[in-house]
Amino acid sequence: MSDRYLDFANTGVGGWLTGALGLPRPAPLKRRADAGAGLTGPLLLGPGGDSRLTPVLTRLAAENGREVQTEWSPDVRYGGLVFDASACVDALSAQALYRFFHQAVRSVAEHGRILVIGLPPETMADAEGEAIQRGLEGFVRSLAKEARRSIGVHLVYVEPGAEAAAETTLSFLLSPRSAYVSGQPILVSTPVTEAMDETEHAGRRVLVTGGSRGIGEAIVRLFVAEGARVTALDVPGAQQALASLSAELGVDVLTLDITAPDAIPALLADARAKGGYDVVIHNAGVTRDRTLARMEPREWDSVIAVNLTAPLAMTQALVEGGEMRRNGRIIAVSSLSGIAGNMGQTNYALSKAGWIGAVRRLAPRLASQGITVNAVAPGFIETQMTAAIPFAIREAGRRMNSMGQGGHPVDVAETIAWMADARSGGVNGQVVRVCGQSLLGA
Secondary structure: OOOHHHHHHOOHHHHHHHHHHOOOOOOOOOOOOOOOOOOOOOEEEEOOOOOOOHHHHHHHHHHOOOOEEOOOOOOOOEEEEEEEOOOOOOOOOOHHHHHHHHHHHHHEEEEEEEEEEEOOHHHOOOHHHHHHHHHHHHHHHHHHHHHOOOOEEEEEEEOOOOOHHHHHHHHHHOOHHHOOOOOEEEEEOOOOOOOOOOOOOOOOEEEEEOOOOHHHHHHHHHHHHOOOEEEEEEOHHHHHHHHHHHHHHOOEEEEOOOOOOOHHHHHHHHHHHOOOEEEEEEOOOOOOOOOHHHOOHHHHHHHHHHHHHHHHHHHHHHHHOOOEEEEEEEEEEOOOHHHHOOOOOHHHHHHHHHHHHHHHHHHHHHHOOOOEEEEEEEOOEOOHHHHOOOHHHHHHHHHOEOOOOOEOHHHHHHHHHHHHOOOOOOOOOOEEEEOOOEOOOO
């Protein structure tokens, strides 16, 4: 759906009028498919280029034709700033963080990226060190709200020894693939299994539930474009849409109500026929919005079943049945509603927050089998569902984030693709918001 305010605010007359009235003028995001969407200048590494991630960052910059600099210049517009705060172990050493960004933050080009590298707070030697490393989250979230101009700001905690495993995460965050992700703390730990000889997605078996439209369709299209062998699953009522996708993209389709008694046997039979799945993406979901006092039992039960209990049962069956391949990826689509809550969505919010708990429980348990478990939590995404929201509420959803606009289904798909990468074994147990740094929630 077109965002008329965004379009108008970026015209000559619209820019003048919004400026005169003191209204926000969000910059349209540049995604991977847009011309000139990559970094538009060199990377500046701080402090002084002294970072344990320097080899990885230098390689990434070279692959994208970008220079790496270690000394700030007022005459340069930087595509990205990367500051390694691993040495910030007390208030005195944290002054380096202030000095670097105080000087360089205004030098970041529009659509640029800012990354802060830290150590997991619980690994620090004392309380002050843990406080400073935890404090980086507040620093990054505040800086993201100051940056504007479609600049993404991120915090990456990298465990000692996991530097090489951070490459896919740094690549994602420094690229247009992360256009609608900002203000997020992400942990990179020791990979659950080594997969350095594998490509991103080519040839991997991917199951996408709810794959016929909206976010699910965007996920299907992205993985097909990257060479994956995709199975799109949806309810019998979506059979026509699934058939169209199959005819256009060559994907396999599985018409199935995941809450039906025969769903698990049918799913396992399909998985065995394909030799198991490398990636399972739990995207299927429904809403039955009503205030709790007016909600019918069937409205409660259907949302919990489709959004939470059925996908959990599917996960258990696939793992116990040996149909998740080693170096597998399980990714759930949670929601900002599960983090911040939403009036009239007690059922939906419980089901989506439930996935946050499930990820935290399953991730360490399945790591021993070489399987990672993560979730994305979308905010306001432009879909058929949000197009039906009343105008005033829809506009509030679009503007109440640091990017000042709604996201697109492909933004969720890109985040899932990073988590699903065969080389992202160090990303496990994470819940990453795809919300433009919404002002709602933690």
